[in-house]
Amino acid sequence: ILNVEQSPQSLHVQEGDSTNFTCSFPSSNFYALHWYRWETAKSPEALFVMTLNGDEKKKGRISATLNTKEGYSYLYIKGSQPEDSATYLCASVNTGNQFYFGTGTSLTVIP
Amino acid sequence: DTEVTQTPKHLVMGMTNKKSLKCEQHMGHRAMYWYKQKAKKPPELMFVYSYEKLSINESVPSRFSPECPNSSLLNLHLHALQPEDSALYLCASSQVDSRPGEQYFGPGTRLTVT
Numbered sequence: 001i002l003n004v005e006q007s008p009q010s011l012h013v014q015e016g017d018s019t020n021f022t023c024s025f026p027s028s029n030f031y032a033l034h035w036y037r038w039e040t041a042k043s044p045e046a047l048f049v050m051t052l053n054g055d056e057k058k059k060g061r062i063s064a065t066l067n068t069k070e071g072y073s074y075l076y077i078k079g080s081q082p083e084d085s086a087t088y089l090c091a092s093v094n095t096g097n098q099f100y101f102g103t104g105t106s107l108t109v110i111p
Numbered sequence: 112d113t114e115v116t117q118t119p120k121h122l123v124m125g126m127t128n129k130k131s132l133k134c135e136q137h138m139g140h141r142a143m144y145w146y147k148q149k150a151k152k153p154p155e156l157m158f159v160y161s162y163e164k165l166s167i168n169e170s171v172p173s174r175f176s177p178e179c180p181n182s183s184l185l186n187l188h189l190h191a192l193q194p195e196d197s198a199l200y201l202c203a204s205s206q207v208d209s210r211p212g213e214q215y216f217g218p219g220t221r222l223t224v225t
Contacts, residue, residue: 034213034214036216041218043115043216043218043219044201046213046214049213089154098156100153101155103151
């Protein structure tokens with residue numbers, strides 16, 4: 001089983017602040033890295049899928065980067081809004097197409 | 112329709128009960144998954160169905176019995192569960208042939224075993 005770690009576990013930021021969190025994963029047998037956004041009582045929503053070292057993806061104010069050699073991905077949120085409050089989950093996918101999730105970073109944006 | 116639905120949302124059952132969790136998707140996905148998530152832990156894969164056939168069973172106890180009656184439905188039959196089986200059970204689906212397969216999740220069923 002892969003050990004996927006996310007930090008911090010939780011984060012409180014003021015509206016308008018920019019923030020970022022980390023997902024670290026073993027780099028052996030790596031195939032892809034997924035980021036999900038999970039609001040309470042809703043389904044996890046796919047944000048990004050990245051496969052190549054150096055990949056950068058962007059969706060609105062949210063962006064992500066991938067470093068497969070050192071085994072980490074960053075998720076950035078620019079100008080946080082209250083509606084960004086959610087748990088952000090990453091999952092590392094190995095060459096056997098098995099998903100291993102981190103425990104998530106819980107973000108609260110204070111108006 | 113990019114939605115995965117799960118019923119029921121909440122379930123409380125005794126250790127001698129038999130119950131079933133249901134999952135449905137109409138995206139034409141031929142891979143479907145059951146995950147178990149305990150509080151403050153990552154979701155853990157339980158079963159994977161590919162083209163309605165069980166392809167991965169992550170050493171899950173036999174008191175959990177999955178079933179995939181057709182390409183849109185996935186069930187998880189529960190019997191003689193233990194209190195430690197209380198958790199959030201998530202269903203997901205994805206395309207089989209495109210990698211890396213993006214998984215679409217349902218909202219989960221919150222199970223409490225008393």
